[in-house]
Amino acid sequence: DVKVTQSSRYLVKRTGEKVFLECVQDMDHENMFWYRQDPGLGLRLIYFSYDVKMKEKGDIPEGYSVSREKKERFSLILESASTNQTSMYLCASSSSGPKLGGGYTFGSGTRLTVV
């Protein structure tokens, strides 16, 4: 079974803190994605990466950055956490190149609360 593992299920951080969300996949997938999930807004893409050291902005990159130093690991960084970043964060991975032949595999999510 493909596994996408997110390091924390629940996190509580203070406003202004730097926050790291880690995601690791074990299927040698090229593509990795970070989404946030909010009620009524669905899944919104923050950043994605198609290769090591490569990153692309998604729809809502403001206030976030990412790092992909190894193929299996994709980190989401909140440079200075704010209360409006309280959300469920989902990491996903997929195989193949420019044409996606299959779906994503998602992690279980990290519920982040910024106080």
Add this chain to the structure above:
Amino acid sequence: QQQVKQSPQSLIVQKGGISIINCAYENTAFDYFPWYQQFPGKGPALLIAIRPDVSEKKEGRFTISFNKSAKQFSLHIMDSQPGDSATYFCAANSGNQFYFGTGTSLTVIP
């Protein structure tokens, strides 16, 4: 702008009934349409998917109906069960990205 529009936002169905969730899109470059099922506390999981060259795909109690000319697709859950209670997301793929609907919370009443 929402690339994929999903309705309804929530749905309550009696056990044994048919659940229907609808999605619509505008971008004709979309060429792969998956549905994801998400249980509380879990990430979404791929449920069933269709390509635009077919009008219907069935897997067990789950069927996708696809209308290319109308740019609409829908998920039908036959003989709905309480264990189907979850949030369902439709999605569409173009290039390297998926675009998701806003989700439908399905509750199946015993």
